[in-house]
Amino acid sequence: MKIDGACSCGNIRIEGEADPNTVSVCHCTDCQTASGSAFRVSVPVKGDAFKVSGKPTIYIKTTAESGNPRAQAFCPICGASLYSTTPGEGQQAMYIVRVGMLNQRDQLMPGRQIWWRSARNWVSGLEGIRKLEKQV
Numbered sequence: 001m002k003i004d005g006a007c008s009c010g011n012i013r014i015e016g017e018a019d020p021n022t023v024s025v026c027h028c029t030d031c032q033t034a035s036g037s038a039f040r041v042s043v044p045v046k047g048d049a050f051k052v053s054g055k056p057t058i059y060i061k062t063t064a065e066s067g068n069p070r071a072q073a074f075c076p077i078c079g080a081s082l083y084s085t086t087p088g089e090g091q092q093a094m095y096i097v098r099v100g101m102l103n104q105r106d107q108l109m110p111g112r113q114i115w116w117r118s119a120r121n122w123v124s125g126l127e128g129i130r131k132l133e134k135q136v
């Protein structure tokens with residue numbers, strides 16, 4: 001399916017093609033630190049179908065829990081997390097796009113959870129935590 005989205009401030013826009021059956025929740029500690037949350041939700045997008053407008057800031061994370069250096073892209077203005085990819089110049093083979101920024105987020109349901117060994121111990125109990133439709 002076609003996917004598109006923008007960061008919080010609209011400075012960066014992304015377009016591509018993604019398979020809705022390949023969405024993952026990642027519980028690794030790098031995702032926790034980078035997102036300021038308990039996990040990140042991402043979907044792979046092939047490089048030949050991937051377009052970015054605007055100029056993301058790239059941070060090369062060399063000590064990722066997976067052992068592979070990763071280029072982490074975020075908006076230099078609003079700081080929104082956009083995608084990760086392999087480090088290097090030009091178009092890369094694959095981009096792992098953060099589902100939270102996509103207009104199709106309702107259709108992109110996770111099919112697996114990775115790095116479960118570092119998952120916060122309360123994530124399985126979210127269903128039981130008190131819910132408010134808004135902030136209060």
Ligand SMILES: [Zn+2]
Pocket residue numbers: 007008009010011012075076077078079080
């Ligand atoms: Zn932005």
Ligand SMILES: [Zn+2]
Pocket residue numbers: 026027028029030031032040115
């Ligand atoms: Zn992760």
